[in-house]
Amino acid sequence: MSMIEATGVHVRFGDRVVLESVDLAVAEGEFHGVMGPNGAGKTTFFNVLTGRVKPSRGAIRLGGEDVTGLSVHRIAAKGVARSFQIMTLFDEFSASDNVMMGLPEFRARGLDLAHAAAGNRQFAAKASEGLAAVGLAEKADVRAKDLSYGDRRALEIAVALAQEPRVLCLDEPTSGLGSDGVQRLTALVARLKGKLTIVAIEHDMEFLFSLADRISVIHWGQVVARGTPHELQQNEWVRRSNLGRFA
Amino acid sequence: MIAAPTNSPDAARLVTPAMLVLWLVLATVPLWIARVGLYPYLGIEILIWSLYALAFNLVLGTAGLPSFGHGAYFGIGAYAFGLCQFDVVANLWICLAAAAVAAGLAGALVALFISHRRGIYYAFMTIAFGQIFWTLAIKSHRLTGGEDGLLKIRRLPADFGFVSFDLNDNVAFYYFVLIVFAIGIAGLWRLVHSPYGRVIAAIRQSEIRAAHLGYNVWLHKASIFALSAAVSGFAGGLFAMAQLAAFPDVMSLHQSGYVVMMTLVGGGLVSFWGPVVGVFLFLTARDVIGALTNAWMLYFGLLFMAIVLFRPEGIAGAVSAALHQHSLGALRERGNSAMRLLFGGGR
Numbered sequence: 001m002s003m004i005e006a007t008g009v010h011v012r013f014g015d016r017v018v019l020e021s022v023d024l025a026v027a028e029g030e031f032h033g034v035m036g037p038n039g040a041g042k043t044t045f046f047n048v049l050t051g052r053v054k055p056s057r058g059a060i061r062l063g064g065e066d067v068t069g070l071s072v073h074r075i076a077a078k079g080v081a082r083s084f085q086i087m088t089l090f091d092e093f094s095a096s097d098n099v100m101m102g103l104p105e106f107r108a109r110g111l112d113l114a115h116a117a118a119g120n121r122q123f124a125a126k127a128s129e130g131l132a133a134v135g136l137a138e139k140a141d142v143r144a145k146d147l148s149y150g151d152r153r154a155l156e157i158a159v160a161l162a163q164e165p166r167v168l169c170l171d172e173p174t175s176g177l178g179s180d181g182v183q184r185l186t187a188l189v190a191r192l193k194g195k196l197t198i199v200a201i202e203h204d205m206e207f208l209f210s211l212a213d214r215i216s217v218i219h220w221g222q223v224v225a226r227g228t229p230h231e232l233q234q235n236e237w238v239r240r241s242n243l244g245r246f247a
Numbered sequence: 248m249i250a251a252p253t254n255s256p257d258a259a260r261l262v263t264p265a266m267l268v269l270w271l272v273l274a275t276v277p278l279w280i281a282r283v284g285l286y287p288y289l290g291i292e293i294l295i296w297s298l299y300a301l302a303f304n305l306v307l308g309t310a311g312l313p314s315f316g317h318g319a320y321f322g323i324g325a326y327a328f329g330l331c332q333f334d335v336v337a338n339l340w341i342c343l344a345a346a347a348v349a350a351g352l353a354g355a356l357v358a359l360f361i362s363h364r365r366g367i368y369y370a371f372m373t374i375a376f377g378q379i380f381w382t383l384a385i386k387s388h389r390l391t392g393g394e395d396g397l398l399k400i401r402r403l404p405a406d407f408g409f410v411s412f413d414l415n416d417n418v419a420f421y422y423f424v425l426i427v428f429a430i431g432i433a434g435l436w437r438l439v440h441s442p443y444g445r446v447i448a449a450i451r452q453s454e455i456r457a458a459h460l461g462y463n464v465w466l467h468k469a470s471i472f473a474l475s476a477a478v479s480g481f482a483g484g485l486f487a488m489a490q491l492a493a494f495p496d497v498m499s500l501h502q503s504g505y506v507v508m509m510t511l512v513g514g515g516l517v518s519f520w521g522p523v524v525g526v527f528l529f530l531t532a533r534d535v536i537g538a539l540t541n542a543w544m545l546y547f548g549l550l551f552m553a554i555v556l557f558r559p560e561g562i563a564g565a566v567s568a569a570l571h572q573h574s575l576g577a578l579r580e581r582g583n584s585a586m587r588l589l590f591g592g593g594r
Contacts, residue, residue: 074461088453088456088459101457102460107462110443111442113443113444114437116258116437116441118256163460
């Protein structure tokens with residue numbers, strides 16, 4: 001059974017069809033890459049998977065459960081975490097507090113008015129663990145907005161991982177990173193590979209082809225090619241397109 | 248500080264050293280206020296408006312939601328207190344609870360309609376609902392006394408069963424309000440620093456991120472608005488006791504604007520104490536400058552404009568920077584950022 005599955009997803013914004021009958025099935029523990037030119041509908045597809053956009057037709061299943069049309073927070077609570085193309089963090093909070101917000105234990109206390117959030121050793125320990133996993137242990141008390149670009153990307157992933165997700169959706173995680181940053185991120189994601197299901201939109205073909213088990217190519221709102229990195233390198237459509245130059 | 252990190256020692260406390268100092272200073276007010284040319288009733292007003300402004304700042308400062316019709320809930324609390332003692336039971340505790348519940352329910356009703364919005368749309372809808380409540384208060388002559396207000400509200404005794412305190416004297420009433428204020432401030436401090444308060448502060452910074460972490464953004468925005476309205480209504484009940492009446496004026500748009508001015512001038516966007524500072528400054532300016540010129544609001548208005556333009560961290564922000572050696576630039580940046588989130592629609 002697939003961990004996350006999209007069947008016949010169709011999205012229309014007014015007169016414009018953005019996604020047309022998109023199918024995707026990602027097995028548990030698989031790293032599935034999504035590539036395609038700008039404006040192809042990749043981020044919209046991510047928004048459908050995570051509940052931000054409701055599909056006009058089609059269905060989304062998470063671990064076999066139909067989650068089509070559920071709100072963002074309900075899908076997130078069921079185990080779908082994501083990072084954003086434009087980084088979205090709680091800028092005034094420290095790195096540690098950002099990670100703490102992602103913890104399911106903290107979320108379970110989201111309506112608790114009677115106790116102090118401060119001084120909870122369990123939260124603090126788990127936040128420290130999360131930061132250490134992405135190499136930010138030394139920057140726990142630094143405000144998110146004061147971190148470097150690369151550190152903020154790593155913090156986004158730490159926040160997503162703190163959710164203990166079943167599916168991690170990464171939207172252009174290497175965007176804006178220098179070569180060192182890409183290397184660090186590649187190493188980080190490689191460590192996660194196989195431990196959880198990952199779906200990643202990416203323009204960096206080296207990143208994607210070195211990590212992905214399978215890749216789907218979206219163009220004009222449709223999946224035009226799908227396969228392992230090796231299969232895609234042989235795919236005629238990909239070879240003829242700009243994408244083929246990098247693959 | 249509202250956005251103090253969770254490892255800040257004060258964030259874990261129910262009563263902080265700053266609160267103790269404030270309460271001790273306030274406890275001495277009746278002893279010296281007349282000697283400086285002021286009067287005990289001003290102290291009562293400052294405490295009640297401070298509680299109201301702190302409640303208002305749950306929405307403006309903590310949640311980053313621009314509510315410009317909050318006077319409605321203060322007024323509903325005042326009317327509910329009076330109507331409860333006239334028509335239900337003349338018991339202080341029940342009538343104060345009625346004030347909080349009535350305003351909280353009105354706030355919850357409004358929250359149902361506005362909590363999917365933020366920024367300028369949210370602001371306009373709060374104004375619209377505030378105007379509706381204000382109009383209802385003026386037009387419902389039989390219930391509210393219309394423009395004349397609900398008169399002859401009594402200061403009911405504080406009855407604890409084994410002992411009862413008469414609150415008719417302004418000094419006695421001042422100490423009663425001070426105790427209520429102390430409890431209220433500890434409760435609001437805890438709320439702001441609770442997991443719930445942290446989620447509200449997170450939602451202020453990014454609704455999208457909060458939703459993707461599994462938090463029900465709508466529910467949190469609706470509940471903080473209703474809570475803020477309930478505490479505002481409770482303060483309104485105290486105000487009805489103070490004034491011995493309830494008037495529609497406090498529900499009007501310009502009076503709703505006062506609490507916004509108080510909060511922003513004081514530094515509510517960056518400091519828990521900002522609204523208290525703003526209320527103190529506003530009401531003393533009203534009396535001190537107001538004794539010299541009727542145009543006192545002109546000067547306060549200019550101060551408000553200067554703060555919004557050049558000192559978004561407000562007075563409490565500047566003081567906090569000096570006391571805690573925070574960077575004033577960082578606080579100013581936070582104030583600016585909060586202003587942008589308030590009126591720019593946020594993320």
